[in-house]
Amino acid sequence: MKLLHIDVSEGxxxxxxxxxxxxxxxxxxxxxVVVRHRFVLCALMEEVATNIMExxxxxxxxxxxxVDQGRPTLLVVDNGKPFDTxxxxxxxxxxxxxxxxxxxxxxxxxxxxxxxxxxxxYERDPQDLNRLTVVLRPAMEEC
Amino acid sequence: MDDKQDEPQAEEGYESRLEIKxxxxxxxxxxxxxxxxxxxIFTYRDLSKAIMDTCHERKxxxxxxxxxxxxxxxxxxxxVFVATRTRxxxxxxxxxxxxxxxxxxxxxxxxxxxKLVPSFGSRQExxxxxxxxxx
Numbered sequence: 001m002k003l004l005h006i007d008v009s010e011g012x013x014x015x016x017x018x019x020x021x022x023x024x025x026x027x028x029x030x031x032x033v034v035v036r037h038r039f040v041l042c043a044l045m046e047e048v049a050t051n052i053m054e055x056x057x058x059x060x061x062x063x064x065x066x067v068d069q070g071r072p073t074l075l076v077v078d079n080g081k082p083f084d085t086x087x088x089x090x091x092x093x094x095x096x097x098x099x100x101x102x103x104x105x106x107x108x109x110x111x112x113x114x115x116x117x118x119x120x121x122y123e124r125d126p127q128d129l130n131r132l133t134v135v136l137r138p139a140m141e142e143c
Numbered sequence: 144m145d146d147k148q149d150e151p152q153a154e155e156g157y158e159s160r161l162e163i164k165x166x167x168x169x170x171x172x173x174x175x176x177x178x179x180x181x182x183x184i185f186t187y188r189d190l191s192k193a194i195m196d197t198c199h200e201r202k203x204x205x206x207x208x209x210x211x212x213x214x215x216x217x218x219x220x221x222x223v224f225v226a227t228r229t230r231x232x233x234x235x236x237x238x239x240x241x242x243x244x245x246x247x248x249x250x251x252x253x254x255x256x257x258k259l260v261p262s263f264g265s266r267q268e269x270x271x272x273x274x275x276x277x278x
Binding site: 017050112 | 160183184185215217218219221222225246249250253254255
């Protein structure tokens with residue numbers, strides 16, 4: 001399980017995001033991740049990185065990838081502000097509500113994360129770091 | 144306060160991540176935005192502005208977005224399509240997509256987009272299908 005460390009103290013630029021995604025692709029290739037999972041991994045990584053930059057104001061983030069029986073698990077740690085789980089629950093609950101703004105970007109990002117993964121676990125660890133673990137669905141299973 | 148200060152910015156001189164080509168068939172009130180590149184947090188505002196600049200006050204317009212040369216669409220990109228649908232609806236307009244790759248189609252379906260924005264295989268297919276149904 002290799003670790004990528006990305007300095008985002010000056011913000012997440014397009015080049016920085018490309019670098020992160022390229023390194024993740026290489027990590028996935030080296031771990032034998034199938035093409036379909038590589039695309040989903042990058043989609044999820046982009047959503048997570050965007051969220052971290054927009055809402056957590058982190059200085060850095062670390063990404064690691066573990067593959068168990070062909071199923072990738074993405075672990076993202078950052079030193080930003082705690083994730084507001086209550087707000088996320090409300091936003092996701094709104095996904096099925098007629099009153100929800102369907103164009104709400106953050107809500108769509110959360111829907112994307114939920115629908116493309118098998119499980120998502122968020123923890124605020126004792127060192128005041130955000131720790132997000134995303135397990136992808138098996139490659140043969142449809143989203 | 145300038146909201147743009149907080150927006151993620153592409154570096155100066157950095158190759159543009161999204162090219163937008165407009166095909167405007169005025170007599171039929173049908174416009175197609177052909178996109179090339181990535182539709183993400185750095186580019187979605189460009190597309191949103193291009194659509195709004197073109198479609199502003201055009202009642203009953205049909206907007207087709209051709210994604211056949213797009214490698215990636217982030218949630219910010221999907222939000223443009225849904226927002227466009229909402230804005231156009233009141234004026235009798237509509238929005239549709241075409242040319243989604245297998246990977247994009249998987250995300251499109253996973254995000255329940257088919258309920259909101261229809262998708263077609265190609266521009267031609269979209270034109271034919273949409274011509275048969277009034278907005």
